[in-house]
Amino acid sequence: MNTVSFPPAALAGLQAHDMRGPDGAPVRAHRLSVVVPMYNEVGNAVPMVDAVQSALESYPWPWELIVVDDGSSDGTGQALDRRAREVGPHIRVVHLARNFRQTAAMQAGIDASRGDVIATLDGDLQNDPADIPQMVARLLEEDLDLVAGWRKERQDGFLLRRLPSILANRLIRKVSGLHFQDLGCSLKVFRASVLRQVRLYGEMHRFIPAWLATVTSPSRMAEEPVRHHARRAGESKYGLSRSFRVLLDLVAVHFFLRFGSRPGHFFGGIGLVVGAIGGLLLAYLGVLKLQGHDIGTRPLLSLAFFLVLGGVQLLTTGILSELLMRVYYDVGRARPYRVREREPLEPPTPQDAGWHE
Incomplete structure (x- = not known):
């Protein structure tokens, strides 16, 4: 993992905004990138940016917000650009040429991120950005590669959203061998060096833990209960038709997990x-x-x-x-294994512009 030094001025403010892990120890220095894909969410664009800004305003380490406009046609991209100019350079907007769907948009945000830790969440404000600091603290203090959100008290309709999700999660757990309760929750926190080992396509954003299992151990993944809110504006982009796409991608996941190298x-x-x-x-x-x-x-x-x-x-x-x-x-010099970096994170310095301090 790339290491950088942190400015003394920012270190001086750490005591005022101390961030501690589950064991009470101070969280190690890092840079945080928050990735949010959005498609036709003009009613949620500005509130989402403001919600992340409010949740991380006193965050003791450098952070950035990367919002990916996935070819929106309702003015979402323009609203994000205006708000980013008003808030500051740590808000970056990536505009895709057309609608490539959520997985591709999420991969675009990951590619554009520069942090040592990457957090992802939906742009519909059903995920709560205020949960990010505690998830990052657990990731770093327990030396994990993934902390996934678990929406224990979902605020969705049962028939069209919760029931398909329950059935899909049970099937995914059986096929992948990962015992996560809520693989469909977009609020996740990753160690960037591990997440960048995999590439996302199709509908694979909901199978990220399964893909990570190809480069790291499931024992280095954990689940954290998070808050979940009812949608306040706009319309859901999900329907029953996605279940068929999920099933097809699940077959691909099963193949690559079992026979990817043979x-x-x-x-x-x-x-x-x-x-x-x-x-x-x-x-x-x-x-x-x-x-x-x-x-x-x-x-x-x-x-x-x-x-x-x-x-x-x-x-x-x-x-x-x-x-x-x-x-x-x-020929490609790829390896069928990955050696985990044991080097501790060093205090980072945002040498280039575009980080919130």
Whole structure:
């Protein structure tokens, strides 16, 4: 993790705004980036910026707010630009060329962030920015890589929001092996060096803990109860249709968690089973042929033939995928492991402009 020094003037104000972890010890120095994706939330744009500013006004370490306008068409981007100019350079607005959806917008904000710790939350003001300091304190003092929010008392409608979320969380827990109560909560705090090890796409923002499990241990992740508010303005962008997208992405998550570095085992295993079934059927038909039975018009012969052919294709697909993985790891110099940095955070100094002190 990059380290920088902190200005003496800011250090002098630490006693007035002391920030302590769960064990009562002072939180280590760091820089905080807050990432908020927004799409057609003109009614929440200014209140969201003000809510984050109010929650972190006395934060003892440098922080920045990065708001990603995800191709809004209702004036959200203009409202954010005006408010950012009024508040200060630590408020930065990233404008996407069109609506790329929440996951891509969140990745854009992560790419633009400069902090050692990254917090993400929704722009609809249902997440409370006031929960961020305690989550950051727990992350650093317990030496975690992720602290995820848990909306224990949700303020959503049961049928359209809470019930699909309950079912989805149960399915995700079973597939991923992560025992989080609320994987759909956008309020999360990450160690930036770990979060930048993964790339988000599709609807993967709700599977971030699962993706992080590919580069860090689940024991370095925790869940923190957070406040949740009813939507005050605008309309929800979620509906039942997202459930189908979640299911498709869940299949991808399961594949990469189990077979990301050994895809040949996945395709090869299926190929062996399919080919073996086809071979047994052909052997059975061969015995019948030797006994004088006519097998040329039997549908079972066609089924056995295509099963054997499919098994061979799956086996060759597994071999090709293994070759691609070798190219990825050898030529791309990627590694199938990650060594965790044990270096403690040093007092940071915002050498460039755009940090709130």
